[in-house]
Amino acid sequence: MFDVIDPGENAWRAEVSAWMAANFPPSLRGKNATRYTTDGAFADADPDFQLWLRRVVEKGWGAPTWPVEYGGGGLSAAEAAIINEEMLNIGAFHPNRTYGVMMLGPTLIELGDEVQKRRFVPPIARGEARWCQGFSEPGAGSDLASLQTKCIDGGDHWVVRGQKIWTSGANHAHWCFCLVRTDTSVKQGGISFLLIDMNSPGVEARPITLISGTTHFCEVFFSDVRVPKENMVGGINRGWSVAKRLLQFERDSLASGRAEEPALAPIAKKHIGADAQGRIADADLRSRVIGNDMRLRAYVQTLRRSSAEAKAGAGPGVPVSVLKNLGAGLSQERAELMVEILGQRGLGWDGDQFSHEELEAARAWLHSKAFSIYGGSHEIQNNITAKHVLGLPAAQ
Amino acid sequence: MAVLSEEQSLLRDAASAWARERSPVAALRKVRAAASPLGFDPQAFAEMTEMGWAGIVVPEEFGGADFGFHSMGVVLEQLGRTLTASPLVASSLAAATGLRRSGASALQAAWLPKIASGEAIVALAIDEGARHNPGAIALRAERAGRGFKLNGAKRPVLNGMAAHALIVAARTSGAPGDAKGITLFLAPADSANLSRAELTEVERRGAASFIFEGVALGAGAILGEVDQGAALLDVILDCARAGLSAQMLGSAWEAFDVTLAYLKTRVQFGALIGSFQALQHRAAALYAELELTRTAVEGALDALDAGAPDASELVSIAKALAGDTFRRVANEMIQMHGGIGMTDEHDAGLFLKRARIDDMSFGNAAFHRERYATLLGC
Numbered sequence: 001m002f003d004v005i006d007p008g009e010n011a012w013r014a015e016v017s018a019w020m021a022a023n024f025p026p027s028l029r030g031k032n033a034t035r036y037t038t039d040g041a042f043a044d045a046d047p048d049f050q051l052w053l054r055r056v057v058e059k060g061w062g063a064p065t066w067p068v069e070y071g072g073g074g075l076s077a078a079e080a081a082i083i084n085e086e087m088l089n090i091g092a093f094h095p096n097r098t099y100g101v102m103m104l105g106p107t108l109i110e111l112g113d114e115v116q117k118r119r120f121v122p123p124i125a126r127g128e129a130r131w132c133q134g135f136s137e138p139g140a141g142s143d144l145a146s147l148q149t150k151c152i153d154g155g156d157h158w159v160v161r162g163q164k165i166w167t168s169g170a171n172h173a174h175w176c177f178c179l180v181r182t183d184t185s186v187k188q189g190g191i192s193f194l195l196i197d198m199n200s201p202g203v204e205a206r207p208i209t210l211i212s213g214t215t216h217f218c219e220v221f222f223s224d225v226r227v228p229k230e231n232m233v234g235g236i237n238r239g240w241s242v243a244k245r246l247l248q249f250e251r252d253s254l255a256s257g258r259a260e261e262p263a264l265a266p267i268a269k270k271h272i273g274a275d276a277q278g279r280i281a282d283a284d285l286r287s288r289v290i291g292n293d294m295r296l297r298a299y300v301q302t303l304r305r306s307s308a309e310a311k312a313g314a315g316p317g318v319p320v321s322v323l324k325n326l327g328a329g330l331s332q333e334r335a336e337l338m339v340e341i342l343g344q345r346g347l348g349w350d351g352d353q354f355s356h357e358e359l360e361a362a363r364a365w366l367h368s369k370a371f372s373i374y375g376g377s378h379e380i381q382n383n384i385t386a387k388h389v390l391g392l393p394a395a396q
Numbered sequence: 397m398a399v400l401s402e403e404q405s406l407l408r409d410a411a412s413a414w415a416r417e418r419s420p421v422a423a424l425r426k427v428r429a430a431a432s433p434l435g436f437d438p439q440a441f442a443e444m445t446e447m448g449w450a451g452i453v454v455p456e457e458f459g460g461a462d463f464g465f466h467s468m469g470v471v472l473e474q475l476g477r478t479l480t481a482s483p484l485v486a487s488s489l490a491a492a493t494g495l496r497r498s499g500a501s502a503l504q505a506a507w508l509p510k511i512a513s514g515e516a517i518v519a520l521a522i523d524e525g526a527r528h529n530p531g532a533i534a535l536r537a538e539r540a541g542r543g544f545k546l547n548g549a550k551r552p553v554l555n556g557m558a559a560h561a562l563i564v565a566a567r568t569s570g571a572p573g574d575a576k577g578i579t580l581f582l583a584p585a586d587s588a589n590l591s592r593a594e595l596t597e598v599e600r601r602g603a604a605s606f607i608f609e610g611v612a613l614g615a616g617a618i619l620g621e622v623d624q625g626a627a628l629l630d631v632i633l634d635c636a637r638a639g640l641s642a643q644m645l646g647s648a649w650e651a652f653d654v655t656l657a658y659l660k661t662r663v664q665f666g667a668l669i670g671s672f673q674a675l676q677h678r679a680a681a682l683y684a685e686l687e688l689t690r691t692a693v694e695g696a697l698d699a700l701d702a703g704a705p706d707a708s709e710l711v712s713i714a715k716a717l718a719g720d721t722f723r724r725v726a727n728e729m730i731q732m733h734g735g736i737g738m739t740d741e742h743d744a745g746l747f748l749k750r751a752r753i754d755d756m757s758f759g760n761a762a763f764h765r766e767r768y769a770t771l772l773g774c
Contacts, residue, residue: 263772265769265772265774266772266773266774268774269773269774274774278773278774279769279770279774280769280774286769286774287762287765289774290765290766290768290769290772290774291765293768293772294712294713294716294717294765294768295688295717297713298688298689298691298692298695298713298717299688299691301691301692301695302687302688302691305398305691305694308399309398309399312399314398314399314400318687321680322680322683322684322687325680325681325684326684326687326688379677381680382676382677382680382681383673383676383677385680385683385684386673386676386677386679386680387676389680389683390656390676390679390680390683391660392656392659392660392670392671392676392679393660393667393668393670393671394671395671395672395673395676
């Protein structure tokens with residue numbers, strides 16, 4: 001393995017690192033980044049987060065690699081990677097890793113028309129516009145292309161009628177990128193990609209309570225919502241290919257790496273106690289915890305290896321369908337093990353009779369059941385691996 | 397696969413081509429049919445040494461190339477693909493590294509050049525019981541005059557039947573289980589009072605059992621320091637484990653590729669069986685395990701090359717994953733091939749037997765999970 005050290009890189013890193021130290025609010029150190037970037041109400045309520053976001057945006061790093069003419073930083077991938085690394089180094093996180101930045105922005109830059117790019121991309125880069133993803137429907141989950149939300153030609157505007165589900169953050173979103181049906185006679189070929197203002201009359205978002213207690217996912221009802229003609233991306237009935245490109249960006253952001261998690265074995269030892277030889281006192285649990293630690297360590301390194309190989313042109317890297325199933329499975333297993341480690345104390349729902357760590361573990365275990373379902377279910381990923389990676393014939 | 401250096405890419409291509417042309421799985425069948433106690437084809441080994449593979453981790457001053465462990469792993473993986481039998485892991489990799497790190501310059505000068513040229517094979521006489529447990533070594537080496545007398549038994553010794561010499565792990569003081577008190581000796585295989593018998597295993601690979609009945613060795617036969625051999629023993633074993641894991645990775649991947657090809661050709665119920673979703677999903681899961689195992693194997697080899705402080709942890713992850721993955725793929729290979737997978741004529745049985753034997757060598761997956769836990773203090 002070869003590391004090429006570029007002297008210019010060191011100067012950039014020093015500049016970034018100094019800026020981080022001077023500008024990151026210490027109160028945010030170690031906080032759960034995802035909560036801020038996906039829960040609009042939570043983010044709005046924290047003045048330190050708002051300060052951090054403003055500073056990063058003013059520095060031009062809201063969307064570091066996007067073209068400057070669309071509000072981006074115009075930086076290279078390597079320079080942006082250094083920004084991320086230096087953030088991790090001081091316990092910070094990027095305040096603008098939103099659905100807009102991760103998925104919609106890059107898609108519009110590539111496939112939107114000039115008017116759409118200039119109108120929608122800069123507010124995403126500035127962290128001003130919150131977007132939600134209107135894809136799945138009650139009758140269209142894994143089989144997304146069977147979606148039915150209608151989009152009818154109303155003359156000088158579109159009229160949208162239907163329902164979406166599993167729309168993250170819809171109740172706090174300003175905008176929705178939505179897959180709608182403009183032709184009922186063909187499946188993928190009758191789908192269009194539409195940008196809908198969530199404040200439009202006829203739009204209603206209802207949070208869904210999950211088994212973990214979170215209400216982040218919503219149903220969204222569209223009752224004859226009017227949408228300007230210019231908000232369709234890629235042209236009428238061309239939405240499926242826009243969606244496929246967007247889903248690739250989603251997958252790329254998943255595969256970009258994962259922070260090293262602390263080993264579970266010492267945590268298990270702390271909670272369960274040790275035998276006379278210093279071994280975790282529950283032999284069966286010890287074996288499973290160690291197995292998970294070893295595999296998770298190999299998995300985190302697999303993300304790095306895959307990325308290094310792709311970058312060096314040594315291969316396509318490990319396929320995302322493979323990475324997603326491995327990662328989701330290991331995370332779910334770890335969440336189960338954590339609850340088992342805590343025993344009865346891992347079954348708390350709320351209240352002061354349980355510690356924060358214990359309550360977090362129970363919620364995390366419940367929430368983890370979603371990992372093998374969202375973002376392409378475990379079964380769909382296996383279908384993708386079988387077909388596109390292994391070249392197996394179409395399933396019977 | 398990892399980003400390989402130019403020389404590693406060349407090694408990989410050369411090993412891949414040689415294995416396919418000169419040592420396909422059919423060659424293993426010939427070795428089996430010849431029923432030679434060596435357990436490998438000496439002509440094939442001669443070709444390997446001619447290409448410098450026995451000297452990959454031997455210093456240049458002793459006739460090697462000193463390309464490092466990852467380079468050795470690259471070759472072993474390709475040989476693993478065709479189940480090629482050879483003493484490369486035990487002798488060229490592990491024993492050679494043991495000699496190199498021992499500081500015993502006379503022994504190095506006497507043996508390393510011969511290991512690199514293929515003239516001598518040095519095997520590892522470590523295991524004693526049915527389960528790999530280097531901590532429980534009991535074979536005793538008692539002081540006798542200026543030297544030592546060794547008493548006890550070693551089995552199985554991988555490549556023992558072909559060995560010209562053995563690196564023997566013996567106890568010079570303390571009791572089984574003590575970290576201190578282990579001494580490593582280099583014993584010529586034709587020493588007086590040393591007897592050797594073949595272990596005919598499910599795959600006949602020239603493994604041997606040795607009995608020491610007062611084998612006399614001088615102080616010049618010691619690798620490192622008296623009573624201080626545990627650390628060097630660990631290095632030797634970790635090299636063997638990492639190299640074997642690389643070989644196992646190749647074997648497992650070949651088993652997978654052969655099975656995948658079968659899924660794409662076998663027709664039943666008017667369809668290719670590879671179109672049945674149950675088999676597709678199992679194949680996808682196997683592929684994921686192979687990729688995870690590759691990461692672990694490469695990580696272990698790189699850590700050994702770098703002398704990383706956590707190399708032992710990474711070696712145990714590699715050996716555990718390689719054992720689990722190779723056995724799982726080999727089992728699925730039989731199952732997915734159905735009846736023909738159960739015939740001796742088909743190669744699936746060869747992969748299955750090799751998977752079990754390799755897993756059991758130098759510590760199986762369970763041993764390495766236990767070792768990892770111990771290294772973490774848990």
